[in-house]
Amino acid sequence: MGTSKSFSEVKHSMVPNWGSLSSSLTSNCDSSVLPTQKLQNIMGNFVSALGGASTGGRGGSKAGGRSSIKTAKKIGKVFSKFISSGNNIRETLEFTGLTDIDTKTVGDVINHLIEYCSGSATSIDDNAAKEATRLLLEELIGQAESIDEVQTLLQQTFETNTLEDIIIKYFGYYINELLSKWFYENLIRNKNESDCNSLFNQVKNFIVERVNDMHKRNPLQNIDWSSDEADRLVKNIQQDILTVFE
Template identity: 75%
Template structure:
């Protein structure tokens, strides 16, 4: 993990999106995730929140449709390893929080429970932990699997993911995200602060 942060140019470079190899797509996506969760927290109405993201014909959408829409809304198209890592991290985050829902009303219920038990900063930190693990997987999995079997590689990266999530679990306490206007430079600065703090854990 220390070498990973060094490959990004250090936490100050990688964390603020100035690395050429990773850390840019995650900032853009984390801001969209923060905006979505914040909007839902303010209204408490998942239908209104989804409508604001551009989702139509909501009543005929499955939970899978909703998750896929939010992945595209938050992460956009993916053309680089960084883009794909940011996108997959979004999927993992959304599936963790609402993947067990069977209806849009259950999506609303699960999101409400999530925001009652977790701060928005905690959610963003969890996103960054998934993102870092996805970048590592894309950098090293293909080479490792040549020498190890698939099961061993999967076990290794599951251990790495648990390690990352555990190590960064306290970072959210440093950057509260209450009452943030997600369209402003202040939101951009706060998200970069969090990503830098997450990387700094391993530096």
């Protein structure tokens, strides 16, 4: 959990539908393979705990969904710069403040970008947003063994994916991380580790599957990432994703 306090210390009475979400996870934390409807119910309760797709998606919930918006805009800014620079990774990294690039390892690059996009983590929401950034970057460039390979992998990524695809993927990771950070630590005290891992793996796979099937409607090309328009579009994407589960 890093420096964040346990969610058990947060007043659950201030989180809508907390009891329903907790019950749906606890009752399904066994060795069974969950049908789609049960997984949908869990995620529906999760969205309700955020106050609904509109409130949670647009950063209006105290329980989560704020740090993810801030981070997603920084991720968009980085990759937008990469695309506009003609896929020049060194120019992109210099733009984010990384120096002595040719002395850096791929791990150094990933760690730098995590800090650039997510910053310090002082809450569970921050931690979930930061961990989602790490997972996204490791998926995109974690297999690279050099800066040049980072450039090649990102170039290949954007030959088949739009920037919106990448932001959607990020939010999928974030939602799964937030749910896990709320409950995994407590569940594992009362259930066995294998059952907890089985439950959360099934939830993760369900999130990924549903998010991958989302209709894309928020093109992010050529926008100013510090603008109100960028903020609106990123919030649209998070709201759209939560609506899938509502």
